[in-house]
Amino acid sequence: MNRHIVYPGQIPLDTDLLNAIKDAYYGTGWLSQSALGTGTTVVGLAVTPTIPASLQVNVAPGAIYSFQTVDSSGYGSLSTDTNQFLKQGIAKASQTLTLTPPGTTGQSINYLVQVAFSETDTSAITLPYYNASNPSIAWSGPNNTGTAQNTVRQDLCVVQLKAGTPAATGSQTTPSPDAGFTGIYVVTVANGQTTITSGNISQLATAPYFPTLPQVPSSFQGNSWVYAVAGGTANALTATLTPLITANTAGTGVILKITTKNTGVATLDVGAGPLPIQTQQGNALQIGDLPANAIIRFICTGAAWQIQGISYSEIPVISTSNVTLYVRPDGNDANDGSANDSAHAFQTIAAAVAYGNTRYFLANSRLVIQLGIAGTYTPPGPVFANVGSLEIKGSTAAQDTYIIAGAGPAGGSTGLFGASYGQVFLTGVFVKNSAAISSNACVIAINSGTNLVLQNVTFGTDAVGTISNLVCSAGASVTINAGCKFGGSATNMLYVQQGSIVIGASITIINAPVYTNVANATALGAILLGNPAATVTGSVTGVRYVANLNGVINTFGGGANYFPGTSAGVATNGGQYA
Numbered sequence: 001m002n003r004h005i006v007y008p009g010q011i012p013l014d015t016d017l018l019n020a021i022k023d024a025y026y027g028t029g030w031l032s033q034s035a036l037g038t039g040t041t042v043v044g045l046a047v048t049p050t051i052p053a054s055l056q057v058n059v060a061p062g063a064i065y066s067f068q069t070v071d072s073s074g075y076g077s078l079s080t081d082t083n084q085f086l087k088q089g090i091a092k093a094s095q096t097l098t099l100t101p102p103g104t105t106g107q108s109i110n111y112l113v114q115v116a117f118s119e120t121d122t123s124a125i126t127l128p129y130y131n132a133s134n135p136s137i138a139w140s141g142p143n144n145t146g147t148a149q150n151t152v153r154q155d156l157c158v159v160q161l162k163a164g165t166p167a168a169t170g171s172q173t174t175p176s177p178d179a180g181f182t183g184i185y186v187v188t189v190a191n192g193q194t195t196i197t198s199g200n201i202s203q204l205a206t207a208p209y210f211p212t213l214p215q216v217p218s219s220f221q222g223n224s225w226v227y228a229v230a231g232g233t234a235n236a237l238t239a240t241l242t243p244l245i246t247a248n249t250a251g252t253g254v255i256l257k258i259t260t261k262n263t264g265v266a267t268l269d270v271g272a273g274p275l276p277i278q279t280q281q282g283n284a285l286q287i288g289d290l291p292a293n294a295i296i297r298f299i300c301t302g303a304a305w306q307i308q309g310i311s312y313s314e315i316p317v318i319s320t321s322n323v324t325l326y327v328r329p330d331g332n333d334a335n336d337g338s339a340n341d342s343a344h345a346f347q348t349i350a351a352a353v354a355y356g357n358t359r360y361f362l363a364n365s366r367l368v369i370q371l372g373i374a375g376t377y378t379p380p381g382p383v384f385a386n387v388g389s390l391e392i393k394g395s396t397a398a399q400d401t402y403i404i405a406g407a408g409p410a411g412g413s414t415g416l417f418g419a420s421y422g423q424v425f426l427t428g429v430f431v432k433n434s435a436a437i438s439s440n441a442c443v444i445a446i447n448s449g450t451n452l453v454l455q456n457v458t459f460g461t462d463a464v465g466t467i468s469n470l471v472c473s474a475g476a477s478v479t480i481n482a483g484c485k486f487g488g489s490a491t492n493m494l495y496v497q498q499g500s501i502v503i504g505a506s507i508t509i510i511n512a513p514v515y516t517n518v519a520n521a522t523a524l525g526a527i528l529l530g531n532p533a534a535t536v537t538g539s540v541t542g543v544r545y546v547a548n549l550n551g552v553i554n555t556f557g558g559g560a561n562y563f564p565g566t567s568a569g570v571a572t573n574g575g576q577y578a
Contacts, residue, residue: 001023001026001027001030002019002023002026003020003023004016004019004020004023014076014077015076015077015078018075018076018077018078019078022070022071022075022078022081025070026070026085028088029070029085029086029087029088030085030086032065032085032086032087032088033067033085033086036065036086036210037086038067038086039067039208040064040065040066040067040117040182040208041064041065041208041209041210042062042063042064042065042115042157042182042184042207042208042209042210043062043063043065043209043210043212044060044061044062044063044091045059045060045061045062045063045064045091045115045157045159045184046059046060046062047059047060047113047184047185047187047201047203048060048198048201049195049196049197049198049200049201050096050196053195053196053197054195054196055098055099055100055101055189055193055194055195055196056096056097056098056099056196057096057097057099057113057187057196057201058094058095058096059091059094059095059096059097059113059159060094061090061091061092061093061094062090062091062157063088063089063090063091063157064088064089064115064116064117064157064182065086065087065088065089066086066087066089066116066117067084067085067086067087068084068085068086068087068117068119069081069082069083069084070082070083070084070085073121075153087117087119087155088155089116089117089118089119089155089156089157089158090155090156090157091115091156091157091158091159095159097111097113097159097161098161099111099161099187099189099196100163100189101189101190101191101192101193102166102189102190102191103166103191104166104191105191105192106168106169106191107166107167107168107169107172107190107191108166108167108168108169108170108172108188108189108190108191109163109164109165109166109167109172109188109189110164110172110173110174110175110186110187110188111161111162111163111164111186111187111188111189112161112162112163112164112174112175112176112177112183112185112186113159113160113161113183113184113185113186113187114159114160114161114162114177114178114181114182114183114184115157115158115159115160115181115182115184116157116158116160116178116180116181116182117155117156117157117158117180118155118156118157118158119153119154119155119156120153120154120156121150121152121153121154122150122152122154123150123151123152124148124149124150124151125148125149125151126140126141126146126147126148126149127141127142127149127151128140129141129142129143129144131144160178160181162175162177162178162181163175166191169190169191172188174186174204182207182208183204183206183207184203184204184207184209185201185202185203185204185207186201186202186203186204187200187201188200188202205240205242205244206244207242208243209242210243223255224242225241225242225243226241226253226254226255227241227254227255227256227257228240228241228254228255228256228257229256229257229259230256230257230258230259231259232269233260234260234261234262234263234266234290235262235263235264235265235266235267236266236267236269236274237256237258237266237267237268237269237277237290238268238269238270239254239256239268239269239270239271240270240271241254241270241271244271245270245271245272246271246272247272248270248272248273248275248300248302249300249302250300250301250302251299251300252270252299252300253297253298253299253300254270254297254298254300254305255295255296255297255298256268256295256296256298257293257294257295258290258291258292258293258294258295258296259292259293260292261287261288261290261291261292262285262287262288262289262290263287263334263335264285264286264287264332264334264335265277265284265285265334266285266289266290268298268305275300275303275304275305276304276305277290277298277304277305277306277307278301278304278305278306278307279306279307279311279313279314280306280307280308280309280310280311281311281314282304282306283311283313283314285307285311285313286311286312286313286336286355286359287313287334287335287336288312288313288336289307289311289312289313291312296308296309297309313355313358313359314358316358316359316360316361317359317360317361318360318361318363319360319361319362319363319365320363320364320365321365322362322365322366322367322368323356323360323362323365323366323367323368324368324369324370325337325338325346325352325355325356325367325368325369325370326338326339326340326341326344326345326346326352326370326372327345327346327347327348327349327352327369327370327371327372327377328340328341328342328345328346328347328371328372328373328375329347329373329375329376329377330342330345330347330373331344331345331346331347331372332345332346332347333346333347333348333351335347336355337352337355337356340370340372340373341372345372347378348377348378348380349369349371349377349378349379349380349383349392349404350378350380350381350383352369353367353369353380353383353390353392356369356390357384357385357386357390361387362386362387362388362389363387363388364388365388365389366388366389366390366391366425367385367386367388367389367390367391368391368393369390369391369392369393370393371392371393371394371395371402371429374395374398374401374402375401375402375403376403376404376405377402377403377404377405378404378406379404379405379406379415379416379417379431380392380404380417381414381415381416381417381418382414382418382419382420383417383418383419383420383424384419384420384421384422384424384450385421385422385423385424386422388423389422389423389424389425390422390423390424390425391424391425391426391427392417392424392425392426392427392429393425393427393428393429394427394428394429394430395428396427396428396455396456396483397428398428399428399429399430399456399457399458399483400430400458401430402428402429402430403429403430403431403432404416404417404429404430404431404432405430405431405432405433405434406433406434407433407434414441414444415441415442415443415444415471416431416432416433416441416442416443417431417442417443417444418443418444418445418446419443419444419445419446419450419451419452419476420446420447420450421447421449421450422449422450422451423451423453424445424450424451424452424453425452425453425455426443426452426453426454426455426457427454427455427456427457428455428456428457429456429457429458430457430458430460431443431457431458431459431460432459432460432461432462432488433460433461433462433488433490434461434462441467441468441469441470441471441490441495442459442460442461442468442469442470442488442490443457443459443469443470443471444470444471444472444473445471445472445473445476445477445478445499446471446472446473446474446476446499447474447475447476448474448475448476449475449476450475450476450477451476451477451478451479452472452476452477452478452479453478453479453481454470454478454479454480454481454484455481455482455483455484456482456483456484457483457484457485458484458485458486458487458510459484459485459486459487459488459493460487460488460511461488461489461490462488467490467491467492467495468490468491468492468493468494468495468520469486469488469490469492469493469494470486470493470494470495470501471492471495471496472495472496472497472499472500472501472525473496473497473498473499473525474497474498474499475498475499476499477499477500477501477502478496478499478500478501478502479502479504479530480501480502480503480504480505480507481504481505482504482505482506483505484505484507484508485507485508485509485510486507486508486509486510486513486538487509487510487511487513488511488513489513489514489515490513490515490516491515491516491517492515492516492517492518492519492520493509493513493515493517493518493519493540493542494518494519494520494527495517495520495522495525496520496521496522496525496526496527496551497521497522497523497524497525497551498523498524498525499525499526500525500526500527500528501525501526501527501528502528502529502530503527503528503529503530503531503534503536504530504531504534505531505534506533506534506535506536506537507534507535507536507537508537508538509536509537509538509539509540509564510538512538512539512540512541513540513541514540514541514542515540515541515542515543515565516542516543517542517543517545517546518536518540518542518543518544518545518563518564518565519544519545519546519553519563519569520545520546520548520551521545521546521547521548521551521552521553521575522546522547522548522549522551522575523548523549523550523551524549524550524551525551525552526551526552526553526554527545527552527553527554528552528553528554529554529555529556529558529562532556536562536563536564537564538564539564540564540565540566541565541566542565542566542567543565543567543568543569543570544560544561544562544563544564544565544567544568544569545563545565545569545570545577546569546570546571546572546575547569547570547571547572547575547576547577548570548571548572548573548575549573549574549575550573550574550575550576551575551576552575552576552577552578553569553571553575553576553577553578554576554577554578555577555578556578557578560577
């Protein structure tokens with residue numbers, strides 16, 4: 001910043017005064033720019049009703065700060081200056097604006113209060129000039145022409161009112177600011193209205209107001225820069241903050257009051273585009289994670305908005321009684337499974353199990369996944385009982401109409417339904433492999449600590465390449481209870497290695513399936529008759545049994561023909577049959 005020097009006895013020049021003023025102008029402009037940046041901002045200019053109320057509003061004194069050229073025209077005898085900095089335009093006095101209601105019944109109109117920076121040369125007067133021929137008598141104007149000259153370059157804040165288009169009340173829109181103008185307030189006037197109240201006046205969310213220094217502590221304490229009431233919908237939230245957020249930058253934080261409980265996964269848009277909302281653990285939201293009227297802090301990761309603190313869905317509910325969650329083909333995995341209808345039920349068994357295991361701590365009780373209606377359900381793949389037990393249940397009276405069918409995942413020993421840990425019940429369903437994937441079973445139990453109980457389960461295949469109807473391995477155990485039917489051609493009907501299958505009730509073979517082996521126990525696996533009255537009946541093609549590599553099949557005296565088949569059973573490599 002320059003400061004001009006003058007000396008005693010020096011003849012002062014007009015440029016000395018102009019440059020001194022200009023240098024102070026530069027200092028003020030750069031100070032403003034250092035504090036506010038180069039964007040347009042405003043201060044003051046509050047719009048309020050008149051007293052007494054009328055169809056007019058008052059606009060308080062204020063200022064606009066705008067990035068402008070220093071001097072686009074000559075300043076006195078100084079030439080133009082194309083440099084730029086932040087200029088201050090001032091509205092020194094309060095102004096009154098008059099609004100007219102629409103003339104059509106049922107209509108309203110939005111008026112936009114807009115402001116703009118304006119620089120004009122004004123206050124023209126005829127100035128006295130030095131008269132060299134007669135110094136005692138001054139000239140009137142330059143060269144004694146009497147010409148008036150502007151004496152002030154004013155930087156003003158211009159306030160204008162822009163009318164929108166009248167429309168049915170509630171559908172009227174606010175007009176956009178004119179070129180060079182910035183909108184700050186909206187005033188809504190309805191047909192027949194005679195006075196304007198504060199309820200008709202609202203500050204635009206985009207109005208570029210900045211806090212004055214005395215406002216900073218209270219704004220910080222009240223989180224007014226980061227707090228808003230959520231708008232949008234239950235699952236697509238929006239928020240408008242002052243100042244506006246223009247980029248989803250990692251570390252940005254906002255605090256929102258939730259207006260409507262979410263019903264599933266949700267997004268948040270604070271002005272820079274929507275991002276998914278996640279729990280602090282990075283999981284998608286479940287129903288109710290955003291409770292109505294809750295005040296929640298969110299932090300942006302750059303790719304998502306994370307809830308700060310533990311989310312509702314990640315706090316297990318302790319229950320000492322059984323919990324039932326419903327699944328239906330017409331459900332939705334964003335639901336919570338709380339009722340047997342499409343608005344509440346899950347669509348897939350896997351989603352219901354995952355939700356139940358996360359949501360509930362059941363101790364000695366059971367999580368029941370109830371298939372709500374007859375139909376075809378997507379295979380869940382591996383499931384487990386987190387605490388307590390898990391039951392996937394259709395209908396014991398109509399098991400063949402509650403169908404779990406699919407091809408299953410390729411490339412590994414797995415099943416359409418797989419019990420991978422804990423006490424698991426499969427009840428009243430028809431499990432069918434519908435594609436020739438030889439590595440898959442209809443049902444599999446795997447891992448030590450897994451106990452799978454089957455009741456009223458029908459096994460079927462559309463693909464002869466299926467490895468087995470039922471597989472048990474790696475220390476698991478399976479109990480076959482009443483009502484189970486096997487009718488799908490496969491390599492094995494029953495296959496066990498390093499585990500045990502207990503036949504606790506009679507098995508019926510249907511549809512004359514073709515098996516390479518009906519019962520196959522290998523590698524320390526065991527197939528045991530747990531109920532002396534249980535039988536295995538039906539027409540089947542294949543070897544009755546195979547006991548291999550120290551596998552054991554014990555029918556407790558049922559004889560060599562206990563398992564039906566067209567070829568005699570074999571016991572090799574230490575395998576035993578009794």
